[in-house]
Amino acid sequence: MYTLSSKQSIPVYASKRNHAAGNNLFNIVRSDGALVYEEDLLIPHRKAHYLLVFVKYNPGRHWVDMTAYERKETTLYFSAPHQILVKEAPTPFWGTFLTFTNEFLALEQNASLRELPLIQNPQNGHELLLTPADWDFVEEMLSKLDAEYHRPGEWQQRMLTAYLTVLLTYLSRLYTEQYMGAEPSADKLLLKTYQAKIEACFRELHEVGQYAALLNISAGHLSEVVKAQSGQPAIKHIHARLVLEARRMLFYTHSTLKEIAFDLGFAETSYFNRFFKRETGFTPAEYRTSIRKMYQ
Template sequence: MYTLNSQQPVPIHPFERDEVTGSKLFTILRSEGELPYEEDLLIPHRKAYYLLVFVKHNRGRHWVDMTPYERKDNTLYFTAPHQILVKEAATPFWGTRLTFTDEFLALQQNASIRELPLIQNPQNGHELLLTAADGAFVEEMLAKIETEHNRPGEWQHRMLTAYLTVLFTYLSRLYTEQFTGAEPSADKLLLKTYQAKIEECFRELHEVGAYASQLHISAGHLSEVVKAQSGKPAIKHIHERLVLEARRLLFYTSSSLKEIAFDLGFADASYFNRFFKRETGVTPAEYRIAIRKMYQ
């Protein structure tokens, strides 16, 4: 598997304007055995958008963060913009791809969609296994979405929103069945806000108090609520996000430990080394050697 050298930042693939409607927010593309994946998808990268892929038939292996997936037929795969993706080889693909941006989810008519478990993805899932009946339903809804997508007119946006809401709601029900405890509750709003703020600022802000200031509440109240709702101290959420990003960079790039430490907001590489070992039990160098040896 290709890894990036120390001079290559993880590339971010921008959202491509939809060829049919010109939309910069949403696309749908059906494939009947083509090789739609360009060479740059074989290099570790992030996408600047959400991606849902319904696989009717495809073979091969791809990675999401540090986890490999052998692609299965009649399966849905989904990723969010912050994750690192890479394919091991281009293979013929039968299925449908949906892509959409944060701006699409921010539209008022899509408010109910963006709160669904499939989109929020509290369990950090990626692969949704479908029964034959589930696959048939998903394929039918995607066909309706594609038909409406190719039919511009006064009612197009409302119809697309309606079909997408039905599809994502159906998939969210399957998500909560396959990922135990995935159903979000209303009383976790502060926790979700805190986690979203960490996603936005984890490179710059490493202390709970800094996030409390951002959220205009006391550090004590934030810590109390986060611990009660998640079962983990508030600082642990920050540390876990830093460790996740460190693991990604150690696995997918050849950046030095000093470069990774600086990228994650650590002024001192030795402190980053101690932090990583405290959180994982191994040093960054030991982790890099072990994880690459595992998947050689």
């Protein structure tokens, strides 16, 4: 699998705008056996948008962070902007790519979409299995979205929102059935909010008290709720996010340990090394060597 050299940073790819449709916040591409955007997919990268890939048929394997997925038929694969993606080899694709940006979700009429489980993805899932009935429903909605996407005009955004709301709501119901249990309580919502704040600020903020201040609650209350809901101390959530990003950079790039430490907000490389060894049992250098050997 391709990794980035020490001179390369992890690229971030914007959505491919369809100039005929005139929309750069939302994009839909239907494919019947073509190779779609393969030059973007074969090196480790991030997307500057949410990506939903509805696979009718597309043999092969791709990675989301450090997890490999053997692609299945009639299955949805999805990811968020912060994640690192790579596909192992170009293969013909039958299905649909659906992308939309944070700016699209920030539009007033789309605000409720941000709260859907599929977008929040609290279980960090990336694969959603679809029954034949599910696939038929999804295909119908994708056809409506595709038709509207190629019909620019003053009503286009509203119509895209209407169809997308139905589609994402339907998929979120499937997501909760496959990944989750009952509706979240207030404490579960606080845990989710805390995790979202960590996602936004983990490079700058490394202490529970700093997040408690952002949430306008005491550090003690935040720690108590997070421990009760997740089974882990609140600080462990911060550390886990830092370790995840460090693992990504160690696996996919040749950035130096000093560069990685600085990117993650550590003042000294030695402190970063001790932190990573404490959390994983390996030094960063040992982890990089072992993980590269494993996937050679």
